[in-house]
Amino acid sequence: MEDKVLLRIRNITKIFPGVKALDQVSLQVEVGEVHALVGENGAGKSTLVNIISGVLRPDSGEMTLDQRKYAPANPRESQILGIGFVHQEMALCPHLSIAENVFIGRLPRKLAALADFEKARVETGGLLKKFATDLDPKTKVQELTIANQQIVEIIKALSLDCRLLILDEPTSSLTEAETENLFQIITDLKSRGISILYISHRLSEVFQICDRISVLRDGGLVKTLAVADTSEDEVISQMVGRSIEAFYPAKHPNAGEEILRVEDLSCGKKFQHISFSVRGGEILGLSGLIGAGRSEVARALCGIDRYEKGQVYLYGKKIRFNNSYEAIQSKIAYLTENRKTEGLFLKLAIKTNIVVTSLKTITRRKLVDRGKEESLTRKYIEILRIKTAGLQQKVLNLSGGNQQKVMVAKWLAINPVVLFMDEPTRGIDVGAKTEIHYLMRELCNRGIGIVLISSELPEIIGMCDRVIVMNEGLKTGELVGEEITEENIMRLAAAKKNKIA
């Protein structure tokens, strides 16, 4: 048993100012096993793999690699010792070729200081063939799909003779076919005795590909489970520390008055002839494949982008928003899908983030009224149960789920009548996701109309009272109640244009 262990982690503790990110974590990765690391955002997964790969140093505890003491001082040292790390956000140089990326920083040399590109190409070509890809090592990385870029990252790690490969959320931007291909590669690597540390939110994948699962919660290791002896439900309850009986709150049977009506909305090729209405107390889903035009419709309605033709009525009155400010004045909110690039002010405090939409209400004689600012912030931190060290904490230092809640808070602060939520639970942990789902239903019960845009079919099916399906910029159908099934949505999402008219 002992000699099978590749990496042994013993009592690792890491403390950041104000947070114990890891608390006495111990686990072992065996030779040739696929070991999953799961946990909610903020559970300590990233910190742990950053320690393994030498980005961070632990405050206490030790690691051994092949029975030898292992304490990498930097990522480069960990690479030399055989640890490969494929980051969630790809760390490739888009303007360089595959070969140059694989050999980045250590291109083989020939005469004097000249790089031997030929040798790099041949070696890269050899590695690419092993994965049965027909990629040309000379291709520039920017021309590759995300899946192929990931393969380049994996090859880069393998070319360094890696024995432990860390994959951080590898499937988050892959299609199903690409995911299958990746699993093929993982199986192949495993048969060659390479160990894999697999970080993912998607439990179904973890169960499909992994041998053992280590569950982290609040910086501590809860348990390491063998996949064969456990179930998804058990893992989820270990992750959140309680069992989640139902993922989705009960639906609300009767919707109220119509709040927003859209007629024949068109904008070039982005979307055409879109008509629908949003009623108070209902969750309306906008479904369809990525690129079907769902977000575009919502953004145009909320004054962020333009539309060319069509009418919008708010409480029966014709209206058109030219910018977000006007939409906010009419209490129409759009929760963006791009949390970091257009949702949050990462460098600013939680408090400052939440009040941004309510500057008018917290202003007295041109000055920010600190009392009002604080009470408003506290109110929403409580409602949304945002976990924070204080109102002044920078949003940057929050976990993904809590960041998402801060974004929701700033929109709730305007007391919206219609709330567009674009991918509101993407990339956040199970616990926060459920909390947001329950909150959405509660808002509905108070009479708000919610429009949910989601690429996750179970979320659309579990949450929505009514669903509009789009394909290639057109509305291909509307489903109500029992009709909302995976089959029906997929059929409409793939419907051809000529079928609709």
Added chain:
Amino acid sequence: MDRNLGEQTIKRGLEKEGMLAFLGKAFALREFTLFVIIILCSVVLSFFTPHFLTGANISTTAIGLAADGIIAVGMTVALVLGGFDLSVGSVMALSGVVAGSLYLSGVNIWLAAFVALIFGMLCGLINGYFIGHVGLNPFITTLGMMSIARGASYVLTQGSPLSLPGIARSFKFIGGGRILGFPVMVLIYVLIVIIMDFALRRSTALRQVFYVGSNEKAASLSGINVSKVKTGVFFLTGTLAAITGILTLSRFTVAAPNAGMSAEMRAIAACVIGGASLSGGEGTIIGSALGVILLALVNNALILLNVSVYWQDLITGMILISAVLLDFFTHRSSFLHK
């Protein structure tokens, strides 16, 4: 806003930990560190040269730094916005020259100064229009304005300074007078710092600058009128530059076309030393003022210690880089913290 965080940190430090830990946390506050450095420098300097602690030396140094200081106030706000204004030094010169030329052609000096102020505001508005509404890059736009304003100053003066004989005493008072022994120009500077520091922390209008500087897209989607905020900030930098130009004119009673040469660079350096970030969303007026004071103090030291003035730029540069390095090492851990 950062200062609030600092104050909280200090409070917590006092409650929970000992004096050492408290000092460690206080030093994480840029303003406090700067303040201590300035005091230390002054103490050391007064040992080396008895002339340093004389009223005459201190008030001359203070008058000298007031001009750079007022410009740095505007620059801080521009940096918080995530931009900067390279034209401030030239706009300062232009406003002095406009006022001077008008005065020489017979216009009342106060009216001339008012017109010069309008000129400076216009320069700021033009910058603001191109940056905020058209969407041009602040570097290029203000670089262009820097050249235009400087060029206009040379054209108006034919290249040589205009001396203004017989100027009204009341006008000379704002740049050269004293109230209870304090130089008026320094009092004006202190007043501007106090008002603007408060406004940047507390006013809703300037709060919006932090939002735009931190994430422009998010600010826009949250209903903030980004174009208006940007225009407003460059209006402010232009206005403060014009005020500086008029005060300098009053102080020397000479309208020099080369006034405020590279004032924009000194201002940016002082702001960054004071904790502002070129990537926006951070900075305080007090911090920038302390930065200006530190740079002025070092220059004063060089003069008193009979070091060649040519060392000034070299040492300013070294202080700037040290400040950025300090920032990097004190804040690096928080960047890695996820």
